[in-house]
Amino acid sequence: MKITLNGEPHTVEENTSIAGLLGELNIPLAKVAVERNLAIVPRSTFDTMILTPDDRIEIVRFIGGG
């Protein structure tokens, strides 16, 4: 199914969790924050929150800034 990941189209299997998506992308869970359809996804729900079609997912991390 299709989702939007960081502004780009992305395809994932049905029943993929947030943790599953991060694992697939090799992104370390502890170092990022995730937003789903403009709402924060609490880290404690990464395993249980299942993606649905057309979800807009943002995965962000800290970078250098002033």
Add this chain to the structure above:
Amino acid sequence: MQDKPLVIAGREFSSRLIIGTGKYKDYAQNAAALAASGAQIVTVAMRRVNVMNPDEPMLVDFINPKETVYLPNTAGCFTGEDAVRTLRLAREAGGWSLVKLEVLSDPKHLYPDMEETMRAAKMLIDDGFEVMVYCSDDPVFARKLEDLGCAAIMPLGAPIGSGLGLQNKVNIRLIVEQSSVPVIVDAGVGTASDATEAMELGCDGVLMNTAIAEANDPVRMARAMKHAVIAGREAYLAGRMAKKRYADPSSPLAGLI
């Protein structure tokens, strides 16, 4: 003689220097500059992970958020809604509620949009954030931001990244005199004497990024800034001599041979 610590939103800091983490050659140089500066707080930005390259270096691997306070900023946000969205993500990523609000306007001067800054500050405070706010050097707005409940007032010394030094010392001093929360000059510092000058005016701290990151030797400049902030603070606490119009000999004239 011990100085009081800098207290921001109930947290105590012995260093009065806050440094940015942008524009360095790499994160390793950034970490070395941080160590040389003695700063206990760094500003950081939130951006999308590059999903095509998840192995790219991570700031948290070079500057440990358990040892150094991360102060997430809202750089790139032009509305209160953008700022709240960005900082909610930062809070989830790091668990921090102490944040730097900056709502900018025109890229040419990067002056804060004060109307939107006020609105965003209120939204963030209502959402439980402790807001250190980048603002114009206008004492009227500074007062309004303090009345809203901001944790620190951070007027610009000069445009962000310009290195021009304090352009309006009168306003900075007026803001210092009227504020009961920390006043931290944010932006405009170019070299050590600029930081000292801000501290001599009675500011509680100085925040800088480009002055260190774009120095020829950022680590050495970081160390210079550490001393500059301490020197300015000590001079402020010591209380400077009165200025006089004419010379006044330091050696007594009595008893001359």
